[in-house]
Amino acid sequence: MLIQMALKNVFRNVTRTRITVLAVFWGVFFSMLADGVNKGLEWQIGNLLIRTETSTIKIVNRNYPLDELENPLDYPVREYEPIVGFLAARSDVKAYSPRITFHGSLSNGSDEIRAIGLGIEPEKEDKVFDRSGAISQGKYLVSGEEGVLIGSDLAGLLGLRVGDMVTVISQAAEMGTNAYDLEIKGLIQTGNPVLDSGAFWIPLQFTQDFLSMTGITDIAVNLGNDSRILPFQSEVRKAKFPDKLKVFSWRDYAKDFIELVAFRKRIINILTTMILLIAGFGIMNTMLMAMMERKREIGNLMAMGVRRNEIVRLFLIEGMMIGVLGSTVAIILSCIVVYYFQLQGIPLGGAIQNALGSTPIAGKFYAYLDPVQALFYYILGIVIAVVSTVYPAWKSAKLQPVEAIRGIGGQ
């Protein structure tokens, strides 16, 4: 009977119900969208970094800087053969690529642009990052052959094409400036703007000669699965290598970006909390209004012998129904929207690109639908509606029957 009455009360004042249901709806809907964007961003950044820059982990000199301003050549891994042997023997290593990462620049004869140079063993680099699949023009490097691959946007900036000669310049301070002309074999488009507009690839052996060094700076390793990172790290620590080493994961590398996302998440959390609070206050207010309006009815119920706790329940059930209504609609709609953008992506225009800031995302942004989070927000929406009704319910139950009956013009 109480449930039936509560249900009828929900549909009693359409305007009021619309306000309360909408309050729940917007609270939940906004929270879901914000979460979808955040999770999408996080996932996409991680995925892009793994695919194009870091793979699962990198093995480097213990003092290797994550800070881009420092020169990686100052922290080389001098003897990497033992590490390669170690990696080749492990079943959890899907692929690995020893590399030299250095600060350099490219020149077309008139303009010079700073860029990250990557000395690679073509087949190994290809196994880890599928570079050959990212070739947009020309061909991938063949080992033993001289030549350079250039990020497609960087080539565009320099007005260079496949087959052109480009001057590769190293800026390793201790060695002075060193320059060498190489033929452009291909252009690379990874989807990672950091690489596409600021990196070039040359054979490892050539790089070693060019920089007059025998070692490397880092080995990118594909472990295939994040859960293998920790055990792998401890095994590397246990094994004795000539160089003191460190293993960092894509997460360490992505820290800046992830922190950016975390920061954004905090802001969104604050916004979400505010919206949900406003929703709660809206519900509380409208329910208080409902209570004032129904004062005499409440007194009448009391006169008929309805107990105080039943009056409370009557209101709470009404609040819950409002919550269920708003939350259900919000979750269904937001899941559709977020899932749509998870599949289709949002093409990045100027405004969105700006909003994303310096995140390594280009082309399309994909949202991510987290079903556990959706369930959480669904329940949260209902809980907020119920909790917001507690005070009005309690106030109603506290009414003295006489006062309530005298309520509005009654005797």
Next chain:
Amino acid sequence: MAAVLIQDLTKEYGTGLVAVKALDNINLAVEKGEFTVLAGPSGSGKTTLLNMIGSLDTPTSGQVLVHEIDIAKIDNRRQADFRRERLGFIFQSYNLIPVLTVFENVEFPLTLLKRFSKDERDEKVHRILAEVGLESLAHRRPGELSGGQQQRVAIARALVKEPAVVLADEPTANLDSVNGEAILDLMKELNQRKKITFIFSSHDRMVIERARRVVRLKDGRIEGDEKRAG
């Protein structure tokens, strides 16, 4: 045993200098099955007295025993249970629940009692609605009825559980004389047939004349108490 026994009942509103004695040392016994009207001018304490009997308000001093239960001495919850078991209320402004149909309004007190099956409830509701002549309107909402019809529903609602005492505060005041008389006849008839104790208030002479017992109130005191034959 009296249905309602009131002893030295005083009700003051406010305190100190602004205190108003709404009821001043009332002593009254109402027997089972009586049809009693509380008469008196506005402000004489009729509503206050009915509220005291109905445990809707608490006395400042004195006792109200309804079927030997001292209703001021029991807690909120037991007061509610007492009302749901023993009392029926009829108000001047009907006070039906607007979201429920006529049928549901009348069924409501039975549902609260929890001891009737749906079939039993249906049967009782149909019977009482027939008695007040409203069967055909069972599925309307209160808002779709005239004042007289609404008050009939209120009477049906108060009587459907056959309570020990029905309290009616100016049940005819919002009705024209024809409807008022009809309502009063209905109440009287139900009182005689079901032996339910009726206490109602009125300052309408026509109504007062039809009561079997008239208790006159003035300034919170009983000024007169006359009984007469049917």
